[in-house]
Amino acid sequence: MTAVWVTIGSLAVATAALKLAGPLLLGGRPLASGAMSVIELLASALLAALVVVETFGKGWALTLDARALGVAFAAIALAKRAPVIVAVLGAAAVAALARAIF
Numbered sequence: 019m020t021a022v023w024v025t026i027g028s029l030a031v032a033t034a035a036l037k038l039a040g041p042l043l044l045g046g047r048p049l050a051s052g053a054m055s056v057i058e059l060l061a062s063a064l065l066a067a068l069v070v071v072e073t074f075g076k077g078w079a080l081t082l083d084a085r086a087l088g089v090a091f092a093a094i095a096l097a098k099r100a101p102v103i104v105a106v107l108g109a110a111a112v113a114a115l116a117r118a119i120f
Contacts, residue, residue: 084120088113 049057073085088109095105 084113084116087116 069089073089074080074082076083091112092105092109095108096102100108
């Protein structure tokens with residue numbers, strides 16, 4: 019086997035072990051309410067971090083380009099309670115227009 023397949027296999031086993039560790043350690047007991055409130059916020063925090071990295075990152079550097087204008091449009095549209103489809107399509111249009119101009 020190549021090193022790639024060994025890495026994939028190792029990661030698969032590690033992922034399965036991590037998923038199994040939670041139920042084994044809890045033993046059927048529910049999580050504490052404080053832990054549940056933190057876990058509920060993790061998805062939003064991860065999504066926000068991914069948006070920031072994909073918007074402002076270029077390799078190992080930070081950049082400010084048309085993507086930032088698109089995200090800014092979407093943020094303003096959603097703050098004004100616009101439908102999500104309007105925010106997404108508007109952000110795409112703003113980013114495309116900015117790329118065409120610059």
